[in-house]
Amino acid sequence: MGNEMASPQRLTMSVASLMMIALILAPYIARTLDELIVVETYSPGSVDGDVIRVVDGDTVEAYIGDRLERIRIVGYDAWELREPGGAQARSFLAELCSGADVKIDVDDLEPRDRYGRLLAYMWCGRSINGYMAYASISKAFLAGRPDLVDRPLYIEPDEYPYIVWLLNHEVELGKTYSVVLINTSTLIDGTIYRYVGDKITLTGGFYRIYIAGKETALLKLASVESVSIDIGDEIRSESVKGNAVEGYRDLENQPSLEGGEPYSGLATVATVALAIAILIYILRRAVK
Numbered sequence: 001m002g003n004e005m006a007s008p009q010r011l012t013m014s015v016a017s018l019m020m021i022a023l024i025l026a027p028y029i030a031r032t033l034d035e036l037i038v039v040e041t042y043s044p045g046s047v048d049g050d051v052i053r054v055v056d057g058d059t060v061e062a063y064i065g066d067r068l069e070r071i072r073i074v075g076y077d078a079w080e081l082r083e084p085g086g087a088q089a090r091s092f093l094a095e096l097c098s099g100a101d102v103k104i105d106v107d108d109l110e111p112r113d114r115y116g117r118l119l120a121y122m123w124c125g126r127s128i129n130g131y132m133a134y135a136s137i138s139k140a141f142l143a144g145r146p147d148l149v150d151r152p153l154y155i156e157p158d159e160y161p162y163i164v165w166l167l168n169h170e171v172e173l174g175k176t177y178s179v180v181l182i183n184t185s186t187l188i189d190g191t192i193y194r195y196v197g198d199k200i201t202l203t204g205g206f207y208r209i210y211i212a213g214k215e216t217a218l219l220k221l222a223s224v225e226s227v228s229i230d231i232g233d234e235i236r237s238e239s240v241k242g243n244a245v246e247g248y249r250d251l252e253n254q255p256s257l258e259g260g261e262p263y264s265g266l267a268t269v270a271t272v273a274l275a276i277a278i279l280i281y282i283l284r285r286a287v288k
Contacts, residue, residue, distance in 0.1 A: 036235075037210040040184055042134045043160075048101035049122070054097060057083050057089025057141070057148055064104060072117040074107055075138035075162035076167035076251070077150040089141075096135055096187065100124035103134060109157040114271050121160060128182050128192070135187035136205050139165035143203065144188045161224055164204040169221045172199050174181035174232015177211075181211070187214060240241040 053061040057078025060071050078093075079085035103123040113119055125134035141149050142165055151208075152162045173179075179200055181193040207219040209231075216235045221227070 021192070032282060033178040033196065034175065034211060035180065035213075036184070037131065037180045037213075038202070038219075039131045039133050039182045039208045039210065040136070040186075041132070041206045041218070042103035042136075043105045043121065043206055043222075044220075045108070046105040046121075046123065047218060049102040049104040051097045051102050054090055054094040056086065058091050060093070060097065060122070062102065064175075069118045070116075071104065071120050071122065072113055073120070073122050073137050074119050074158055075153060075165065076141050077153050078141065078148055080115070083150075085148055086263045089145075092112050092141075092148055093137065094142060096124045100126050101132065101134075105159075107159045109159045110155075123143070124187070126187065128186060131208075131210070133184060133186060135184040136165055139164060139203065139205060140188060140241075141183045143165060144185060157229055160222055163224055164222050167204045167223070167225055167226045168201050169204065169223070169227040170199060170201055171219070171221075172230035172232060174198070174230065174235070183207075211235060218243050281288065 046100070047064060049071075050063040051060050052063065059074060060073070062069060062071055063088065078089040081087060081090065101124070103125065105121045105123075107119045107121070110119055121132035122137045124137060125132050127133075133245045138160075142152060142162060154161050154163075175219060176196060176198045177198055179193075179195055181200065182200075183193075183203075184205070186192055197217070202219075202221055204221045205219070208215055209217040209219055217231065
């Protein structure tokens with residue numbers, strides 16, 4: 001009797017138990033890895049702005065220093081206020097700007113349009129889990145709420161054509177990390193993305209890279225074609241190679257940003273050992 005095959009019921013229970021153990025172990029395994037946090041930010045050429053009025057879904061009035069400007073956000077045409085969706089587009093932009101830290105990057109290639117409006121890219125940021133994250137307004141409309149866009153807009157010579165915000169880029173990290181991604185989508189709907197991996201896919205834009213809570217690099221993805229880059233050496237070294245990763249600075253002596261408490265290594269080992277012991281017991285029972 002001891003050599004007969006395990007019953008289907010026992011095998012089913014064993015598989016279910018294994019799945020449960022895998023679910024229990026997953027967060028512990030992730031937290032034993034180095035944590036890499038990717039936070040979307042604004043372009044290095046940006047300056048502070050103070051939005052005082054949202055005109056419609058693609059135009060605001062804002063102070064840049066002590067100068068009041070009417071700013072036309074580059075890259076898309078939102079629905080006009082007289083059109084269906086126009087009022088909603090204005091409300092969406094107002095919600096992103098409300099109480100936010102605003103950054104404005106004037107298009108160096110064409111600073112003003114024929115109406116005298118300043119042509120610029122805009123980011124609205126707020127603190128999320130202790131990190132300042134910024135939503136690209138162009139990306140928020142084009143990728144996050146395309147229903148509020150009449151059409152993407154490219155009028156030469158835009159510094160950042162609208163396609164920049166829509167392309168996906170694969171970024172190799174050099175090793176496996178517990179990855180946290182805070183991006184434009186996070187500022188729209190509150191979603192923070194978490195997973196374990198040695199690569200990450202990012203839409204075009206600018207990103208700050210943090211390891212163990214300390215900033216290691218500024219990643220610029222502003223190409224009009226999808227790219228695949230490896231930043232493993234750059235985020236672990238003071239040497240920045242190529243032009244994909246910019247603005248590396250050593251923050252070794254600066255305090256870490258806010259983050260979760262580290263897991264006790266002893267507690268993790270004990271949990272893994274217990275799970276293995278339970279697994280062995282279940283397998284032995286299943287084959288009896």
